[in-house]
Amino acid sequence: MSDYQLFLASTTNGRKITVLVELLNIQSKVEIITIDLAKKQQKEDWFLKINPNGKIPALASKDSSNPFYLSESNAILQFLVSKYDTENKFSYPVNSNNYFKTLELSLFQVSALAPVQGKIFGVIRNLLHLSESDVNDLYTEIKRVYQVLEDILKSNNTGFLVGDKLTIAEVFVLPWIEKAAFSKIDLTQFPLLNDLLKRSLQVPEIAKGLAY
Numbered sequence: 325m326s327d328y329q330l331f332l333a334s335t336t337n338g339r340k341i342t343v344l345v346e347l348l349n350i351q352s353k354v355e356i357i358t359i360d361l362a363k364k365q366q367k368e369d370w371f372l373k374i375n376p377n378g379k380i381p382a383l384a385s386k387d388s389s390n391p392f393y394l395s396e397s398n399a400i401l402q403f404l405v406s407k408y409d410t411e412n413k414f415s416y417p418v419n420s421n422n423y424f425k426t427l428e429l430s431l432f433q434v435s436a437l438a439p440v441q442g443k444i445f446g447v448i449r450n451l452l453h454l455s456e457s458d459v460n461d462l463y464t465e466i467k468r469v470y471q472v473l474e475d476i477l478k479s480n481n482t483g484f485l486v487g488d489k490l491t492i493a494e495v496f497v498l499p500w501i502e503k504a505a506f507s508k509i510d511l512t513q514f515p516l517l518n519d520l521l522k523r524s525l526q527v528p529e530i531a532k533g534l535a536y
């Protein structure tokens with residue numbers, strides 16, 4: 325029997341989780357339950373008990389004697405590697421410098437990348453109506469954020485965002501970078517980031533996780 329339920333939808337934050345499930349090969353350990361966001365299942369009482377914030381992704385332990393709920397995609401990624409990546413294939417040991425660089429990237433993704441690209445999704449899907457000048461400001465800011473990621477790759481000089489291997493640091497950003505073209509962001513302006521996306525898409529587990 326699986327250990328955890330994972331409540332997901334096919335969104336950038338949802339796909340972070342499916343990518344890591346594939347990389348860690350833990351499909352038998354977690355049960356994926358798709359939430360219908362259009363039907364607002366994430367706002368139903370039963371779901372709010374799991375995540376009072378009413379958003380996917382969320383994780384719930386199946387051990388009723390030891391209930392445990394976790395939300396925030398990057399916290400779930402950290403939790404899954406702490407449980408199932410004991411050899412640190414896709415993570416770094418707790419308290420190492422690269423562990424904290426991963427935490428830094430996690431917070432940067434949530435605080436800088438997601439809010440701006442999320443608004444751009446809204447504009448493109450015609451759900452958010454902004455003036456031309458506000459839209460221009462969004463693009464100025466998202467290009468600055470992508471350039472920060474490009475500069476991190478340049479200074480690391482390993483092809484990866486943290487240390488010298490593909491880790492959850494990439495998983496934080498890949499579902500967003502993959503949507504650059506949809507977001508009308510020219511990824512060729514960020515060659516190292518573009519190359520990271522291309523290399524990552526050649527990893528079958530990542531391609532499968534992103535296709536969820």
Ligand SMILES: N[C@@H](CCC(=O)N[C@@H](CS)C(=O)NCC(=O)O)C(=O)O
Pocket residue numbers: 335336337338361366378379380381395396397398434
């Ligand atoms: N910071 C949160 C953001 C979660 C989030 O915004 N989830 C979206 C889908 S990507 C959602 O559930 N939207 C539906 C809603 O807000 O009702 C995370 O990283 O998990």
